[in-house]
Amino acid sequence: MDLIFIRHGEGEQTHNLPASLHKRNPSLTKKGMDQAKKLKDSLPLSTQDIVFISPLVRTMQTAMLWTDGMDCRKIVTPYVSPRMFPLLANKHTLPCDVMMEVENILHTFPSFELDDNPPVALWNEGFNTATEGEFSKHAKDFLANCRRLKKEKIYIVSHDGTITSYRQLISGSQLSRDDFPKETEWFQINC
Known part of the structure; x- marks a missing residue:
């Protein structure tokens, strides 16, 4: 199975640093929207594809613009x-990285569905500041769920730190912030 991790487009949290990091649920910028639309050319989808998306506005907007007109999951x-x-x-999750409330996701993005596999605590807290052991457990659960789908490839719209954490876990290689993907850059990993 190939996992294709895609970083979201440019978000509002990247402008006017560090103050912009304290904005809750920042949207994509105009540039970020254009980047997301261009994914249609570099990563064309079919109706058989599955796209997993992080529950933040900028990732869901990226996925919405990329999948527009395509009836995939x-x-x-x-x-x-x-x-x-x-x-x-001793760090905490910044407001720009707080997940959108579950009840608002389907209202705002009605063509999306919610994953019913994660534990409720993960929906409430995410794993931004979870220990490496906690992250590894959740990540392995997610990868096992992906394997059960029996797809040749699965797309994942996420964040630089998350993508790098998964890459490190899957590859067994030590990575750094220098390995972060740029906006809408993607990595394909066989798992």
């Missing part, structure tokens, strides 16, 4: 929510 899951990388002790 779009599943929002906290298994690909923001992840601090590297994990720093």
Whole structure:
């Protein structure tokens, strides 16, 4: 199975740093919207494809613009929510990385569905500041769920730290912030 991890387009949280990091649920910028639309050319989808999406506005907007007009499955899951990388002790989740409330997701993005596999605690807290052991357990659960789908490839719209954490877990290689994907950059990993 190939996992194709895609970083979301440019978000409003990247402008006017560090103050912009304190904005809750920042949207894509105009540039980010254009980046997301261009994914249609570089990563064309079919109706058989599945796209897992982090429950933040910028990732869901990226997926919505990329999948527009394509009736593939779009599943929002906290298994690909923001992840601090590297994990720093005594840090907390910034407002820009707080997940959207579950009850608002389907109202705002009605063509999406919610993943019913994650534990409720993961929906409430995500794993931004979870220990490496906790992240590894959740990530392995997600990968096992993906394997059960019996697809040749699965797409995942997520965040730089999350993508790098999964890449490190799957490859067994030590990665750093220098390995972060740029906006709408993608990595294909065989798992």
